[in-house]
Amino acid sequence: MYTTISNKFIKAPFSVSLISAPFSGGQGKLGTEYGAEEMLKFGLANQIEQMGYVVNQLSIEAPENLKPLSEPESGNIKNIQWVSNVCKELSSKVEQECRARSLAITLGGDHSLGIGSLDGSSKAYGDDLCVLWVDAHADINTFDTTESGNIHGCPVAVAYRIEKSPIFNWVQNNLRKDRLAYIGLRDIDREEMKILKDLNIKVFTMYHIDKYGISKVFDMAMEYMNPNLDRPIHLSFDIDCLDPIYAPSTGTPVRGGMTSREGHFLCEAISETGCLVAIDLVEVNPRIGDTDSLSITVEMGCSLIRCAIGESLL
Ligand SMILES: NC(=[NH2+])NCCC[C@H](N)C(=O)O
Ligand SMILES: [Mn+2]
Numbered sequence: 110m111y112t113t114i115s116n117k118f119i120k121a122p123f124s125v126s127l128i129s130a131p132f133s134g135g136q137g138k139l140g141t142e143y144g145a146e147e148m149l150k151f152g153l154a155n156q157i158e159q160m161g162y163v164v165n166q167l168s169i170e171a172p173e174n175l176k177p178l179s180e181p182e183s184g185n186i187k188n189i190q191w192v193s194n195v196c197k198e199l200s201s202k203v204e205q206e207c208r209a210r211s212l213a214i215t216l217g218g219d220h221s222l223g224i225g226s227l228d229g230s231s232k233a234y235g236d237d238l239c240v241l242w243v244d245a246h247a248d249i250n251t252f253d254t255t256e257s258g259n260i261h262g263c264p265v266a267v268a269y270r271i272e273k274s275p276i277f278n279w280v281q282n283n284l285r286k287d288r289l290a291y292i293g294l295r296d297i298d299r300e301e302m303k304i305l306k307d308l309n310i311k312v313f314t315m316y317h318i319d320k321y322g323i324s325k326v327f328d329m330a331m332e333y334m335n336p337n338l339d340r341p342i343h344l345s346f347d348i349d350c351l352d353p354i355y356a357p358s359t360g361t362p363v364r365g366g367m368t369s370r371e372g373h374f375l376c377e378a379i380s381e382t383g384c385l386v387a388i389d390l391v392e393v394n395p396r397i398g399d400t401d402s403l404s405i406t407v408e409m410g411c412s413l414i415r416c417a418i419g420e421s422l423l
């Protein structure tokens with residue numbers, strides 16, 4: 110049992126809300142919908158309780174029940190109405206937990222869920238909210254620029270209203286692009302590159318991690334968006350930010366990623382700020398790879414979450 114976990118925004122008794130979001134409609138591979146279930150089966154809730162937190166376990170309404178009878182015409186964009194419905198549902202759950210000043214952890218599911226979780230946390234915390242998007246990918250395609258048509262490649266554009274599709278009109282928040290930073294990028298589409306540059310968004314790629322080290326990169330990100338460490342932070346963690354050696358069971362792996370220690374360090378450093386209010390742990394796909402790959406990836410996800418809420422800090 111850990112004594113006090115200090116956090117500027119979460120009120121004692123320190124509570125964590127584990128929100129299962131078993132959804133894979135934001136991309137084409139089945140299996141991501143089992144990510145949350147596998148992390149829970151591995152004992153995540155109990156592990157967090159052992160750390161001294163009060164754990165609330167909840168789930169979004171089953172995505173199957175949120176599936177529209179038919180999808181509107183939307184070019185190559187897949188499941189646009191379904192993704193919208195599921196994200197709207199997630200947004201309200203995350204907002205509710207954040208308003209109760211519990212730390213909201215979304216267990217995905219694919220990264221399209223980021224539309225809902227960011228909308229929810231930002232509705233609760235307002236424009237102070239800072240977002241760290243830790244990923245191999247920028248996920249900032251608009252519905253015009255996406256080549257795959259998978260919305261898990263578009264959540265940042267939708268959440269920040271760069272993509273203004275009327276289907277997502279319920280996304281009304283005060284997210285600020287100058288309080289967003291990426292860490293770990295190494296697979297950016299050409300059109301995404303243009304968006305990142307045009308909007309002057311803060312990006313730390315693998316190059317920066319190699320050049321400065323992860324510790325300095327984290328400090329630079331904080332200096333940029335949260336210099337006095339007095340603003341709430343939402344960590345959106347795509348497991349594919351790690352090198353596939355450390356997280357093989359994921360749908361869009363990219364070689365040359367962060368090491369296990371770099372990922373853990375990042376989570377520890379965030380925990381140390383005392384500002385973390387929400388986490389997304391997404392893109393774990395238990396159906397990819399053999400049972401070894403599965404357990405490596407699931408254990409990794411759980412371990413990162415525990416570190417982000419203070420496991421390895423004294
Ligand atoms: N959340 C993810 N794993 N996203 C991968 C996105 C890949 C590619 N950029 C796309 O738009 O389709
Ligand atoms: Mn990714």
Ligand SMILES: [Mn+2]
Binds near residue numbers: 244248261
């Ligand atoms: Mn992603």
